[in-house]
Amino acid sequence: MSVGIKDVAIAAGVSPATVSRVLANHTVKPELRERVETAIRLTGYRPNLSARRLRSQHSNTIGLIVPDIRNPFFTTLSRAVEDAAYKANMRVVLCNTDENPTRETMYLRLMQEERVTGVIYAPTRETAAQLDRLNFDFPVVLVDRHGPSGKHDSVILDNRQASAALVEHLYARGFRSIEGLFGNTSSTASDRLSGYTEAMNDRGLKPHADFVAPNADAAAIAARHILSRKDRPEALIASNGLILLGVAQAMQELGLQAPDDIAIAGFDNEIWTGLIGSGLTVIQQPVADIGHSAMRLLFERIETPEMAPRVVMLSGKLIERNSSKRPG
Amino acid sequence: MSVGIKDVAIAAGVSPATVSRVLANHTVKPELRERVETAIRLTGYRPNLSARRLRSQHSNTIGLIVPDIRNPFFTTLSRAVEDAAYKANMRVVLCNTDENPTRETMYLRLMQEERVTGVIYAPTRETAAQLDRLNFDFPVVLVDRHGPSGKHDSVILDNRQASAALVEHLYARGFRSIEGLFGNTSSTASDRLSGYTEAMNDRGLKPHADFVAPNADAAAIAARHILSRKDRPEALIASNGLILLGVAQAMQELGLQAPDDIAIAGFDNEIWTGLIGSGLTVIQQPVADIGHSAMRLLFERIETPEMAPRVVMLSGKLIERNSSKRPG
């Protein structure tokens, strides 16, 4: 069969324990270490990680649970997580939930069975609400979305502020009727909603929010409705990258141009937002930072389990482009 | 500590073996099964996958090794792989190589140590060349890129044909000076190059190919050069999605419009290609199909290890948009 530590030990004329010590870089007399190392090379030995994990009780695995890796936000996030993980000599198990609570709980259970070192997790609002009740044997860092209380480590954007900044920007450019299209599954969407609502109210404007499943197709359908309405707004805000994409698709189908026919602003500075038309005004999230911060929090939590939960809130940056220019 | 199968056994008044059998859905008298099941529920038992893997010699894990998950092609691919894995009750370990052979070999080694069930792998040309010599203990399915010989299962696009289709299309539209911008790391790029070259030669045209690292930034720099040349071509072909993106960026910076200033065509029907300007002409790859096919090949290989290697070649589809219209 495959060569084990025992075979290496025999080949090197030492005990398995010594081989293990060489592998773990523990203190071993140079001469023996030498012998073991050549034995490893000769036999082509590869440690069995399952056995190692079982014995050492360290899985060196982190779980990444996101709605859909195809959402560019989570794509970039996952890349940042993977980078940090491999620097720390850890593997990443990837889980897509499709915003489906059933899939979420099933993956959370899987994480338990894997005895993962920790989890980076963007929960739906539904599952997040029960997060206090659930008890995990591993640390969880929430990312992009927060839990029911301040009880969990999390890394999120200052969504209310970012949303308000969008309103403020459009207001400053002279727009008054500003409608918002928001996702209906995440805490992020609702935070952005309240930032929007508040900012509108502060300026004596009447907020008008619509809700939609956070994917491009659903958003496109909703946007077509809004855009073809007789009383369509002067400006439309999209609460995330996928929704913004749907809006852009609807605009194209209807042959509308921003900002001439309607002003557009939204979230997530995806590459295409700068290329489309004369550019879409967006809030840029520090996505890679979010991922790295999440991993940092996770590692610190592992090191100091009793530490009080921390919420890291990062700021978005308004990228002004032509889609929100005052027309004419 | 955490509850093990032994604790469940005690709680249910049976042997650990019986608990194991219940878990594996083996034949157990209904009454005992009942008792075990409630014991599991009561104790909150979760199997330890490391132990299970060690003993059963099945990792139920598949490795996914891609250059960069942020390349939309691989994003979609990974999603398809994860879906198929999920359905087969397997986990996915995600690896980004950044087209770096060192990282590749280190991940391949990791896969050995994980004793993975199989690997889906998009190798660089450099590592692919040595694939015959390397010997893995697990099946490998190459994806998007092929190995040195027909010795490996693989799922790829008919790249030569697709590339030729692009030339043919541009030729039909009246373009004669057609330059190509190709990646320099993958077999895919070189296949597309030869498709391009051949199609050009067939029509008595002189091929003109440039090579670039397959990422948007490098492509943008190269494209700026090409586009600012006095004798810039009538049409430019980009050999993948990232390169096409770089071209689009360069066009924008230089204030050029397709097809008025130059015709553009490329690979990968990313969403933004339909939204930008009046649309970019591209070859659409059946990406999800590629992923699913790869998993199917992998599973079939596991089932029938001695089967001869199979190459699945899928066809791209030309999406004609305005960027390749004859101007004026």
Added chain:
DNA sequence: CAGAAAACTGAAAACCTTTTCAGCTCCATT
């Protein structure tokens, strides 16, 4: 140079399952 401390090594236990093997019960067949 003796004795104590430090450094190193190996045997065996432990990690948590699954799987083998033998034994038991129960039923059907002759």
Added chain:
DNA sequence: AATGGAGCTGAAAAGGTTTTCAGTTTTCTG
């Protein structure tokens, strides 16, 4: 009524490593 077989179950081994513990060698101290 004896025999054979099918269907279950439990004890124990096995899977490949790390870790503990005790023992041995080496180094240091006075």
